[in-house]
Amino acid sequence: MSAPRTAIGQAMVLPPYAQWLGCSIDWVEGHPQLVLPFGDHVMGWPGLLQGGAIAGLLEVAGIAALTHRLAQEGGGRIKPVTITTDYLRTGRDQHATHAVGTILRLGQRTANVEAVAWQEDRDRPIATAHLNYRVLRG
Amino acid sequence: MGFDMERFVAMGGLGGGHGRHLGIGYRAHGEDWAELALPYDPRLIGDPASGVIASGPIVAMMDMATSVAVWLKRGVFEAHVTLDLRVDYLRPALPERTVIGRGECYRITRSVAFVRGIAHDGDPDDPVAHVAGTFIGMRA
Numbered sequence: 001m002s003a004p005r006t007a008i009g010q011a012m013v014l015p016p017y018a019q020w021l022g023c024s025i026d027w028v029e030g031h032p033q034l035v036l037p038f039g040d041h042v043m044g045w046p047g048l049l050q051g052g053a054i055a056g057l058l059e060v061a062g063i064a065a066l067t068h069r070l071a072q073e074g075g076g077r078i079k080p081v082t083i084t085t086d087y088l089r090t091g092r093d094q095h096a097t098h099a100v101g102t103i104l105r106l107g108q109r110t111a112n113v114e115a116v117a118w119q120e121d122r123d124r125p126i127a128t129a130h131l132n133y134r135v136l137r138g
Numbered sequence: 139m140g141f142d143m144e145r146f147v148a149m150g151g152l153g154g155g156h157g158r159h160l161g162i163g164y165r166a167h168g169e170d171w172a173e174l175a176l177p178y179d180p181r182l183i184g185d186p187a188s189g190v191i192a193s194g195p196i197v198a199m200m201d202m203a204t205s206v207a208v209w210l211k212r213g214v215f216e217a218h219v220t221l222d223l224r225v226d227y228l229r230p231a232l233p234e235r236t237v238i239g240r241g242e243c244y245r246i247t248r249s250v251a252f253v254r255g256i257a258h259d260g261d262p263d264d265p266v267a268h269v270a271g272t273f274i275g276m277r278a
Contacts, residue, residue, distance in 0.1 A: 013186075015183055015184045015185065015186055015192060016180065016181050016182065016183040016184075016186065017181070017182050017183060017184045017191065017192035017194060017195070018192075019181075020181045020182060021194070039155075040155035040159070041155055041156060041159035042155065042156050043154055043155035043156055044154040044155075044156055044157075045154060046154075050154060050155070050156035050157070050198060050201075051197070051198070051201045051220045051223070052156060052160075052194060052195065052197045052198020052199070052200075052201050052202070053156050053194070053198065055193075055194055055197040055198070055201075055223070056192060056193075056194020056195070056197065056198070057194075059184070059192060059193055059194050059197075060192075060194075063184070077185075077187065079185070079227070079230070080193050080227045081226070081227055082224065082225065082226050082227070083193055083197070083224070083225045083227075084222060084223070084224040084225075085197070085220075085222060085223050085224075086221070086222045087219060087220045087221060087222065087223075090219070
């Protein structure tokens with residue numbers, strides 16, 4: 001598996017959980033965007049994405065966004081503090097699911113990220129999450 | 139009581155692919171609560187530096203435990219969808235420990251169920267996470 005590269009040429013290694021989910025990075029205009037193909041391991045009700053898998057994908061999108069930005073700022077670690085997920089629409093098995101994290105603020109001690117997940121149409125999100133992290137600068 | 143937890147588990151109600159692949163299992167239940175277990179699995183690590191598992195699997199377990207708590211309180215299975223779920227991470231779950239998720243439904247209206255719960259890794263008085271959420275019934 002080839003490691004995706006960040007804009008500054010470093011390999012971005014997603015955690016084991018991201019690989020277990022089966023998501024990978026699409027680089028869109030220099031920002032990491034996640035793609036999750038459907039599979040039995042992320043299914044809840046027959047044919048539908050499980051809410052926990054959606055929350056997990058949103059979390060990975062948040063981790064990717066922060067890891068990418070922190071790498072540009074000298075490195076650091078993050079720990080989740082609160083994650084609030086809103087479920088807007090049903091995720092279905094016909095489509096892959098995409099997610100991207102937008103950093104609202106990355107400070108010295110905390111970071112606030114908004115992540116959004118969608119399937120066919122980015123203007124019709126299936127879920128959003130507010131993710132607040134503790135930041136430990138490198 | 140109209141909702142039969144043992145039969146639900148025996149029929150694979152928790153087993154929808156995601157729960158089964160995560161290894162989530164049934165532990166206990168009461169009139170308005172259910173307890174599930176998520177065994178430690180290195181494939182679920184979210185922070186390789188510490189070996190702590192990602193939050194996604196814990197959210198999945200708490201979503202299921204609180205869902206079941208709603209059906210137990212209603213006394214009947216009724217399809218519903220998660221409207222929102224907030225998870226507060228109080229401390230990291232210790233590597234190698236099974237995480238226990240206890241979900242409780244503390245209020246139901248005709249169409250909305252309010253839930254809360256904790257996840258712990260051995261001591262319920264020292265939880266790793268606290269959750270609060272709502273479900274919307276799909277009945278017309």
